[in-house]
Amino acid sequence: MAGDDSRGIDQTPTWAVSVLCAIIIIISIALEKILHKVGTWLTDRHKKALYEALEKIKAELMILGFISLILVFSQYYIADICIPTHVANTMLPCPLKDEKGKGDSGNRRLLWYERRILAGDKKPECKEGHVSLISVKGLHQIHILIFFLAVFHVIYSAITMALGRLKIRGWKQWEDETSSHNYEFSYDPSRFRLSHETSFVRAHTSFWTRIPLFFYIGCFFRQFFRSVSKSDYMTLRHGFISVHLAPGSKFNFQRYIKRSLEDDYKTVVGVSPVIWGSFVVFLLLNVHGWQALFWASLIPLIIVLAVGTQLQAILTKMAFEITDRNAVVQGIPLVQGSDKYFWFGRPQLLLQLIQFALFQNAFQITYFWWCLYEEFYSCFYEKLEFLIAKIIIGDIVLFLCSYITLPLYALVAQVP
Incomplete structure (x- = not known):
């Protein structure tokens, strides 16, 4: 054999x-x-934006394929680089093992790996006390990780877009209502109402929201239960049409938001040098005992929750501005958006954070399945509770970001 x-x-x-x-x-x-x-x-x-997103995905797959080719060509040259053994035994992702493995199971794993080495029987020659920088076996495992990244990047991108479009599709019935007689009666432009009695203001303002601590607590929880209500959609729609179109114009705002989501999606699926840098930093910090896999899975969750809270805070601040500006409103309250509501006055920053969170979460899920395939889960996930928590967190982030946060951003970012 x-x-x-x-x-x-x-x-x-x-x-x-x-x-x-x-x-x-x-x-x-x-x-x-x-x-x-x-x-x-x-x-x-x-679908120009989606076509450009597809081209971005193809470009990223090409980059991953080029990296794979470089690994295949240079694997033995890299394996010939020798470093001292005591240096090679530092910052290991799993506990150090002896060369023979542990019992029969260790021998079986070694034989199993030997069958999976890419090609050739050349072995690096290092002097005593030195080992290869990365063995051919290790390079092959990196090669498999890149393949997993390519496959899961496509799958994850498709799920993200599907959930976002599903959310916005639910707003179609609200858009259809704008052509009905009930809408014209309920939101008659000639009707005068107290601003604090309008649905939008009433939903976002109260005595407690005037207190900074309760203000952000309320915004935090609102993203889970009513991220976008009917009054939110109608008010933001009215504000957009009042600024950009002539009064009484027939405009399909829901279709416009769908195209805006596609434009945002084009940005989200891209992988910037900063994001690739975070990938390298994670590989560096994935040291045994540091629980980097678990802590890294919390970063996307924290980012998504923070961005969702900020978007809800923007809606609430718009409601406050309406009440502070006018005691009486005519028809639907007119919201006035501004970049000042966004962090550092940069709306694009929130989209970049969403992009970073989605990539990190996708990478964490990919890394989990790669560990499962390579049978590394026994040392990377020593505690079952960490493994279960990681899977749950990954699914929560995917759902929250794709179904709630990204569509909400597409809506709020259109406010003039």
């Missing part, structure tokens, strides 16, 4: 080589055709 494993391509049947190459080529061409068809479908339906 050892002799079979070490055979080169010159000792491999031509039918085996040709069949394997044919299968790989067919799969690659099929994937390319599918992506091309999707791009054509988006272009035909004038």
